[in-house]
Amino acid sequence: MKDFDVDDAVNEDGRWETISSEYLFRRPWLTVRRDQVRLPDGRVNPEFYVLEYPEWVNVIAVTADGKFVMERQYRHGLGKTCYEIAAGVVEKGETPVEAARRELEEETGYGGGRWSELMLISGNPSTTDNLTHCFLAEGVEKVSSQHLDSTEDLSVCLLSLDQVRRLLVSDKIRQALMAAPLWKYFACRGLL
Numbered sequence: 001m002k003d004f005d006v007d008d009a010v011n012e013d014g015r016w017e018t019i020s021s022e023y024l025f026r027r028p029w030l031t032v033r034r035d036q037v038r039l040p041d042g043r044v045n046p047e048f049y050v051l052e053y054p055e056w057v058n059v060i061a062v063t064a065d066g067k068f069v070m071e072r073q074y075r076h077g078l079g080k081t082c083y084e085i086a087a088g089v090v091e092k093g094e095t096p097v098e099a100a101r102r103e104l105e106e107e108t109g110y111g112g113g114r115w116s117e118l119m120l121i122s123g124n125p126s127t128t129d130n131l132t133h134c135f136l137a138e139g140v141e142k143v144s145s146q147h148l149d150s151t152e153d154l155s156v157c158l159l160s161l162d163q164v165r166r167l168l169v170s171d172k173i174r175q176a177l178m179a180a181p182l183w184k185y186f187a188c189r190g191l192l
Contacts, residue, residue, distance in 0.1 A: 014040050016048075029053070029089075053130040057100040058087035058178055060118065060185055061110055061137045068164045069110050069140060073154040078174060083157070083167055085178045087132075096133035104137060106147045108156045113140040118181050134181035165191065 017038040025032040031052035037045050061069035074081045088103035090096055097115060105111045118134045148154070159167075165186060166172075173179040186192050 016040070016045075019044070049127060051128045053128060055090040055096060055099075055130050056087065056123075056132040056177070057090055057096050057103060057135065058085050058132060058181065059100045059104045059135045059137055060085055060181055061104055061108070061113070061140045063110075063141065063158065064139045066161060067158040068161070069104070069108050070157045070159050070164070071107060071154045072157055073152075075174075080174065082174050083159075083172060084154075084175055085182070087175075087178065090133075097135065100133065100135045100137075104140070105144060106149075107152070107154060109142055109144045109146050110137075110140045110156075111143040113137045119184055121177060121180055123177050132177050134177075134184075136181075136185065161191065 019036040019038055021033055021035045023031065023033050033050045033052060035048045035050060037048050039045065063069065069086065071084045071086060072081055073084055086100075086104045086107045088099065088107070090099040091102075094102070097117070101111065101115070115135055115137050118136045121132050121134065122128065122130070123132060146156070164182065168179065168182055168186065169192075173182060
């Protein structure tokens with residue numbers, strides 16, 4: 001058994017060889033690729049599907065008086081309206097933090113504050129190729145009205161720390177890419 005090294009926890013050990021690739025579907029928000037791959041032991045998997053997405057961002061935004069800037073949004077895949085944090089896509093030419101600042105202001109009208117990157121995660125490293133940059137913005141304030149995309153329909157809610165904690169512990173934050181940074185926020189501050 002190999003010794004554990006936290007500094008080398010994410011690496012390319014066991015990397016598969018791509019024998020061939022074919023694009024099956026290409027749209028701005030979804031690209032499907034079929035790869036034929038060879039595993040390190042020589043076995044061949046003739047059909048491994050990868051979903052290609054742009055990089056994503058999300059933001060835990062907290063006002064100066066400790067309110068969490070949350071969103072309520074219908075999600076068609078689940079057929080449910082859910083609590084979420086601001087999130088979106090990194091556009092070409094943007095850094096992740098620029099995208100996060102833009103998404104927060106567009107979706108909620110909040111901005112400013114002190115920003116830090118909280119974590120970098122993957123929604124499903126088995127079948128997706130992108131990463132999500134999760135940010136914390138503390139001391140944000142209302143700076144504008146919402147500027148939603150034509151396909152967005154969401155409302156902004158200011159929730160207390162206790163309300164967000166209750167959502168987390170009762171499994172009411174359904175989007176895993178948003179639950180993970182919220183759990184980290186609460187865990188690292190001893191708020192659970």
